[in-house]
Amino acid sequence: MAFRPLLRQRAIVPTAVTAFAATTLLWPTTVVHAESPPEHALLRKPIYDNLAPSPSSKSPSKPPEPAPISSPTPTDRLASQIRRARLNLHGYSASVESSFNDLMSAVLTQERSFTSTIASLAPPRESNERIMPGALYVLVAAMSGSILTRNRNILLRATVPVAVGVGAAWVVLPLTTRNVADLVWTYEERAPLIAENHMRVRGAAIEGWKQIKLRGEKVGSWSEETVREGRQAVEGWVSKGT
Incomplete structure (x- = not known):
């Protein structure tokens, strides 16, 4: 009976130790501070290290090296010369064609203007x-004026046929002569000196024609007066004789 309390004490000790250990594990009285991992350890490493290296291990980019300049081959030089010759030939042919077209356009324009x-x-x-019979009459008149002045001085031989022909043209072909005169005047206006001399000659001719008409009228009136006076005298002599 004396050994029972001893056995109980031996049974309580392991129980107490177990309870103390469990209490210590469940409720710890001291706080253990763990060290934080370094910053570079927080970066995730890719699965394939060789395909995606970390930023720290990336090497700086190098500028691309310029490609070596190769000298042109004889074939390239020949092709370049052929191309240059072809371009020059094309430009020359184009300029010749343009000049020919301009010349033909100018000729056609002049022909259209002339017609x-x-x-x-x-x-x-x-x-x-x-026009046809009138032109023949003008030619005959000019030839007759040349025949009349063939034994005269050179001034008359040069001016009288022209004056006779122009006069005949104004009489036989008045409309055609007026059109020709207007055309000649348009060309004379381009040269002021010729136009001024033409106006002077024309004015002198018009004034001379007026003087000729005036003198002709005076001569006609004088001849009529003379004839009338003569007739009156004859009539008086006849009346006295009867």
Whole structure:
């Protein structure tokens, strides 16, 4: 009976030790501070280290090296010369073609202007003026003036046929002569000196024609007066004789 309390004490000791250990583990009285890992350890490492290296291990980029300049081959030089010759030939042919086209355009323009000018000189159809027989009459008049002055001085031989021909033209072909005069005047206006001399000659000719008409009228009136006086005298002599 004396050993029972001893056995109980032996049974309580392991129980107490176990309870103390459990209490210490569950409720610790001291706080253990763990050291934080370094910052570079917080970065996640990729699965493939060789394919995606870390930023710290990335090497600085180097500028690309310029490609070596290669000298042109003989074939390239020949092709360049052929290309240059072809371009020069094309430019020369294009310039020649453009010059030829401009020349033909100018010729056609002059031809059209000449034909329209000649057509504008003809009289209208409703007029009774005919160019062909009238031109022959003008030519005959000019030749007759040349025949009349063949033994005269050179001034008369040069001016009288022209004056006779122009006069005949104004009489036989008045409309055509007026158109020709207007055309000549348009060309004379481009040269002020020629136009001024033409106006002087024309004014002198008009003034001379007026003087000729005036003198002709005076001579006509004088001849009529003379004839009338003579007739009156004859009539008086006849009346006295009867």
